[in-house]
Amino acid sequence: MTSTRRHTTGDYDHLEPLFAEFASLPEDDERRHELRERLVTEHLPVAQHIARRFAHRGEPPEDLTQVATVGLINAVDRFDPERGTDFLSFAVPTITGEVRKYFRDCSWAVRVPRRLKELHLSISGATAELSQQFGRAPTPSELAGHLGMTNEDVYEGLQASNAYNSSSLDEMLLDDAESSMTLGDALGEEDVDLAGVENREALRPLLARLPERERHIVALRFFGNLTQTQIAKRVGISQMHVSRLLAKTLAHLREGLLGSPR
Amino acid sequence: MSVPTIPPDRISVPGTTGERAAHVELRLAADLTWVPVARAVAAELAMRADFDLDAIADFRLAVDEACASMMQLAAPGSHVTCRFQVDADELQVQVSTLSARADALGRQSFGWQLLTALTDAADASVAPPSVGHAGRELRIDLVKRRAPTVGAR
Numbered sequence: 001m002t003s004t005r006r007h008t009t010g011d012y013d014h015l016e017p018l019f020a021e022f023a024s025l026p027e028d029d030e031r032r033h034e035l036r037e038r039l040v041t042e043h044l045p046v047a048q049h050i051a052r053r054f055a056h057r058g059e060p061p062e063d064l065t066q067v068a069t070v071g072l073i074n075a076v077d078r079f080d081p082e083r084g085t086d087f088l089s090f091a092v093p094t095i096t097g098e099v100r101k102y103f104r105d106c107s108w109a110v111r112v113p114r115r116l117k118e119l120h121l122s123i124s125g126a127t128a129e130l131s132q133q134f135g136r137a138p139t140p141s142e143l144a145g146h147l148g149m150t151n152e153d154v155y156e157g158l159q160a161s162n163a164y165n166s167s168s169l170d171e172m173l174l175d176d177a178e179s180s181m182t183l184g185d186a187l188g189e190e191d192v193d194l195a196g197v198e199n200r201e202a203l204r205p206l207l208a209r210l211p212e213r214e215r216h217i218v219a220l221r222f223f224g225n226l227t228q229t230q231i232a233k234r235v236g237i238s239q240m241h242v243s244r245l246l247a248k249t250l251a252h253l254r255e256g257l258l259g260s261p262r
Numbered sequence: 263m264s265v266p267t268i269p270p271d272r273i274s275v276p277g278t279t280g281e282r283a284a285h286v287e288l289r290l291a292a293d294l295t296w297v298p299v300a301r302a303v304a305a306e307l308a309m310r311a312d313f314d315l316d317a318i319a320d321f322r323l324a325v326d327e328a329c330a331s332m333m334q335l336a337a338p339g340s341h342v343t344c345r346f347q348v349d350a351d352e353l354q355v356q357v358s359t360l361s362a363r364a365d366a367l368g369r370q371s372f373g374w375q376l377l378t379a380l381t382d383a384a385d386a387s388v389a390p391p392s393v394g395h396a397g398r399e400l401r402i403d404l405v406k407r408r409a410p411t412v413g414a415r
Binding site for chain 1: 305306309310312313314315316317318319320322323326327330331373375376379409
């Protein structure tokens with residue numbers, strides 16, 4: 001037990017021991033039902049928080065909260081305290097997954113057929129493997145060769161990835177679940193290279209307000225001259241994720257620069 | 263490695279006859295709503311030209327950035343045009359619009375820093391004023407070259 005509050009985790013620390021008790025009780029135990037209800041109720045803010053992150057995508061907020069709550073209930077039921085991770089690390093992806101599934105199944109915005117989703121997964125896997133092997137990102141035809149697919153299949157998969165990614169659905173997994181491992185832990189220096197930017201007067205406050213990970217990715221890409229694949233490796237996330245974060249961050253910076261008085 | 267790869271000079275890009283160079287042109291209303299369309303076309307062309315995934319992502323971002331800044335500089339009611347040219351070894355795009363602000367393409371800007379970082383060559387220019395047009399044509403020219411693909415194939 002640490003005394004420092006780590007973002008959201010700290011608020012739920014006191015509930016962690018209840019999971020062991022919950023898991024040890026038989027299905028029909030009255031106490032088990034009580035615990036289940038308490039665990040779900042007290043973690044509701046987590047579900048609400050995630051639901052809010054998916055707001056403004058055309059789905060009513062109440063529906064999203066409901067779906068996220070279903071995800072939370074599933075997480076409480078499925079969580080295995082024996083596995084040594086804390087509940088939130090398990091719950092956040094589970095809840096996110098539920099909301100994602102909802103978007104996938106019910107919403108036109110991110111409707112990606114299952115086949116494409118699987119294609120997307122194979123391509124992500126092969127991309128990681130080939131990047132490792134070549135020391136650079138693979139081309140679509142190399143992916144096709146590796147996976148024994150046609151180029152057209154790979155194109156389709158990459159397009160699906162873009163469609164999927166455009167809603168930044170993976171984002172919060174890192175924002176929340178991995179917040180305990182900040183980029184600062186992985187990367188030593190901070191912002192040294194950013195000093196070279198010409199219009200830093202305008203840029204600096206914007207960069208300073210970015211989440212730490214985004215700031216470092218921007219610095220690595222544009223001032224450290226690393227490729228997205230190299231950044232991905234260094235930061236421990238996928239190249240697609242780096243791509244997505246960069247795109248989002250740049251849009252954000254652009255808005256900020258345009259909006260600020262010169 | 264059972265599927266033969268398509269040599270770069272045989273890439274077929276929709277809208278072309280299939281051999282070597284391909285030209286694709288987009289004309290978009292100068293409204294940020296349409297930036298994703300330009301971005302998607304950029305990614306699609308880079309992908310079909312078999313650039314590596316980093317280059318595809320970079321080109322996509324660069325076109326996004328160039329279009330977004332052009333749309334903000336464009337004279338009201340004008341268009342932003344993206345002319346893509348796909349050759350065996352490089353992707354080129356020219357993004358242009360009519361603007362009343364001929365001084366606006368600052369090379370000191372953050373946007374410009376991005377464009378130069380993301381591409382192999384970036385150039386901005388302003389066409390001479392022409393009769394009958396209130397504004398002047400601003401252009402951004404970008405080139406992304408194919409990285410040598412050692413260690414594969």
